[in-house]
Amino acid sequence: MAVDAATVKKIGRLARIRVNEDEVEKYQAELNAILGFVEQLDEVDVTGVEPMTSVTPMQLRRREDKVTDGGYPEKIVANAPLSEDNFFMVPKVIE
Amino acid sequence: MTDLTRLSLAAARAGLKARDFSAAELTDAYLAAIERANPKLNAYVAITADAARASAKASDEKLGAGQGGPLEGIPLGVKDLFGTKGVHTQAASHILDGFRPEYESTVTSNLWRDGALMLGKLNMDEFAMGSSNETSFYGPVINPWRAANSNANLVPGGSSGGSAAAVSAWLCAGATATDTGGSIRQPAAFTGTVGIKPTYGRCSRWGVVAFASSLDQAGPIARTVEDAAILMTSMAGFDPKDSTSVDRAVPDFAAAVERGVKGLVIGVPGEYRMDGMPGEIEKLWQQGLDWLRAEGATIRDISLPHTKYALPAYYIVAPAEASSNLARYDGVKYGLRVTGRDITDMYELTRAEGFGREVKRRVMIGTYVLSAGYYDAYYVRAQKVRTLIKRDFEQVFDAGIDAILTPATPSAAFGVGDEDMKADPVKMYLNDIFTVTVNMAGLPGIAVPAGKDGQGLPLGLQLIGRPFDEETLFAAARVIERSANTDFAPSPWW
Numbered sequence: 001m002a003v004d005a006a007t008v009k010k011i012g013r014l015a016r017i018r019v020n021e022d023e024v025e026k027y028q029a030e031l032n033a034i035l036g037f038v039e040q041l042d043e044v045d046v047t048g049v050e051p052m053t054s055v056t057p058m059q060l061r062r063r064e065d066k067v068t069d070g071g072y073p074e075k076i077v078a079n080a081p082l083s084e085d086n087f088f089m090v091p092k093v094i095e
Numbered sequence: 096m097t098d099l100t101r102l103s104l105a106a107a108r109a110g111l112k113a114r115d116f117s118a119a120e121l122t123d124a125y126l127a128a129i130e131r132a133n134p135k136l137n138a139y140v141a142i143t144a145d146a147a148r149a150s151a152k153a154s155d156e157k158l159g160a161g162q163g164g165p166l167e168g169i170p171l172g173v174k175d176l177f178g179t180k181g182v183h184t185q186a187a188s189h190i191l192d193g194f195r196p197e198y199e200s201t202v203t204s205n206l207w208r209d210g211a212l213m214l215g216k217l218n219m220d221e222f223a224m225g226s227s228n229e230t231s232f233y234g235p236v237i238n239p240w241r242a243a244n245s246n247a248n249l250v251p252g253g254s255s256g257g258s259a260a261a262v263s264a265w266l267c268a269g270a271t272a273t274d275t276g277g278s279i280r281q282p283a284a285f286t287g288t289v290g291i292k293p294t295y296g297r298c299s300r301w302g303v304v305a306f307a308s309s310l311d312q313a314g315p316i317a318r319t320v321e322d323a324a325i326l327m328t329s330m331a332g333f334d335p336k337d338s339t340s341v342d343r344a345v346p347d348f349a350a351a352v353e354r355g356v357k358g359l360v361i362g363v364p365g366e367y368r369m370d371g372m373p374g375e376i377e378k379l380w381q382q383g384l385d386w387l388r389a390e391g392a393t394i395r396d397i398s399l400p401h402t403k404y405a406l407p408a409y410y411i412v413a414p415a416e417a418s419s420n421l422a423r424y425d426g427v428k429y430g431l432r433v434t435g436r437d438i439t440d441m442y443e444l445t446r447a448e449g450f451g452r453e454v455k456r457r458v459m460i461g462t463y464v465l466s467a468g469y470y471d472a473y474y475v476r477a478q479k480v481r482t483l484i485k486r487d488f489e490q491v492f493d494a495g496i497d498a499i500l501t502p503a504t505p506s507a508a509f510g511v512g513d514e515d516m517k518a519d520p521v522k523m524y525l526n527d528i529f530t531v532t533v534n535m536a537g538l539p540g541i542a543v544p545a546g547k548d549g550q551g552l553p554l555g556l557q558l559i560g561r562p563f564d565e566e567t568l569f570a571a572a573r574v575i576e577r578s579a580n581t582d583f584a585p586s587p588w589w
Contacts, residue, residue: 003463008459011463011466014462014466016422016446017446017450017455017458018444018446018447019447030456030520031456033519033520034410034460034521035460038407038410038411038477039407040404040407041408041476042476044404044476044479044480046480046483049479050479050482051478051479051481051482052479052481052482055295055296055310055537056294056295056296056339056537056562058341060338061338063335072197077428078197079193079194079195079428079429080427080428081427081429081430081431082432090427090438090441091434091437091441092437
């Protein structure tokens, strides 16, 4: 299954990575090289095989629904490129 | 004064305890070595000299009073992927510019709890994606090993290239590293050091920058099997903050090192004999089997039929999980922010500029294989193949195999900027052909230096073990180390 230029641009949008027009061809070639490599998985008979959901057999551990952490917002925003009143400042999201 | 940096971790530990020298002297020796070597090797991306000296001073006080933990005063290097409070943590990426976490990873917390100190953060492939440490924002790491009669710079392997190079070049007593598809074992093999990836769930992933959550594991790189076992004991342990952490007691791994292999059954999988595999590697593999046999192990041919599908399945599963884990790097909360007309520009431009080529490639592939219409054909299918890969191992272990011996890498270290590797991403991926199976099955795997190739470069062998049986791996690796009887010391050209 190979990707065309339009698909490369669509993937870029889904991944929120800007793909310039002059980059499309290179991405296309590289992605297709990888897709070509993984195509051999189609040879495997996976009838009746469950996809692996847990690497080491275990059940997801639960915890008590109690607040045991938090109350230090200044630490949370400490690395923010732009912050005010312990908020992350970003360009307008909603028109 | 003897060069303190040449001591193994175990010997340094004993020397500190006996007060033959102080933690301050040991730390200063390493810091001086780093200052000389780092401009040439580029192993460290951040050096925490003041903090190291302060820690050494505190350790000397403890040691002077006859106290101290199992790693008291031992100077370590930490891969840039581990969150270290207040210290550079960028996964060798531009997109995490300036990031200093307000928290400490569990694994490094464990090491400081046991008395170790940090010399600095180690270079790596960006977001742990690579097999040569050439994708780092900080430039490549240079392997301290060089081929005979050559000045060419070689790669140390990846992604834990900085960790492996630093250990090999005596720039730390040991280092932390991580392994998602071979990133501890392959660089260990390329640098003549010992590296172990424990069973999935043995070490906590909390505070470690995530690449592929179902594959990532932390582990040590060290100069000897014993050193690696000592570090592993401190690094491992149940962590309630990691939901995949397994609640299982941590054995004294160092105690298992001299166990021997008498009565063990070692499996040899025919499928690991690859077309075009260099004769030297085949020969070393046989040599490893002879050494184990000579010490009382039984060798048995086994079959792991789905071996060849592990690498393609990995290159669906790992990028898919990475595309999810790297979605958080968007210019909002930390790191690089590139602004444009609107929020979409901010996301797209930040990520395009902040991520390197390899990372973008993998995020794109991961996004594609998870997207509507392709999820079943790619991701679900790869996860089914993964079940079959794990089943291959389970069947072999059920039939009485205690451990499996394979080559670690398809070649010795290759040149920085190798043209073939640059031209085709898949060629670089093939470096992990012997190692990815182990991550896909969640098993423990160790790489131990076993010999040298025709150009004097180190070659390693890999042992794969039963879940949570790292002890057998240390014991078998020790037999190989002892039998090889080689001082894997690069000739310092730096």
